[in-house]
Amino acid sequence: MKDGIIELDSEFAKEIEFTSDNFQGFLWEVGEYIYISFIKSLNPGQGKLSSLFNNIQKKGFGIKVPTPFPLMESICKQKGFKLTSEHNKTYNEAVEVWVLEQSE
Numbered sequence: 001m002k003d004g005i006i007e008l009d010s011e012f013a014k015e016i017e018f019t020s021d022n023f024q025g026f027l028w029e030v031g032e033y034i035y036i037s038f039i040k041s042l043n044p045g046q047g048k049l050s051s052l053f054n055n056i057q058k059k060g061f062g063i064k065v066p067t068p069f070p071l072m073e074s075i076c077k078q079k080g081f082k083l084t085s086e087h088n089k090t091y092n093e094a095v096e097v098w099v100l101e102q103s104e
Contacts, residue, residue, distance in 0.1 A: 003029050016055035022048045032102065033062045036072075053079060057103040065098040073098065 006013055006027035008020045018027060018039075025039035034056045041049055056063055065076055066086070081098040088095045 003031065005029075006034070016059060017048070017051055023052075029061070030064075032060070033064045033099075035064045035066065037066055049075065050079075053100065057100070060102060062102045063100040067096050068098060076100075 006018065006029055008018060008023060008026065013019065013027070022042055023039050024042065026037075027039070028035040028037060053063060063081070065072060065081065066088075068076060076098040079100060081100045084097050084099050085094045086097045087093070
């Protein structure tokens with residue numbers, strides 16, 4: 001795969017279970033990370049987000065979640081993500097990014 005948007009139900013999205021029956025939104029691949037900027041679970045509390053995280057890591061990627069809403073921030077903390085910051089070129093400022101490194 002190459003860097004760029006990961007649309008719901010695309011070939012790679014299906015491999016990681018990022019499908020329109022479970023989520024709304026999109027993901028973004030940048031290098032060795034999948035960015036989760038804004039997604040919505042259509043089946044909250046059923047473990048679909050945890051499965052998505054696991055499947056992304058099984059594919060050899062780390063996960064980054066920039067400036068999450070409070071619920072997603074809480075999930076990131078529970079899942080062992082670490083708080084970092086990155087420079088955002090669009091806004092020319094540092095933004096909060098929660099990171100879960102690749103599985104080993």
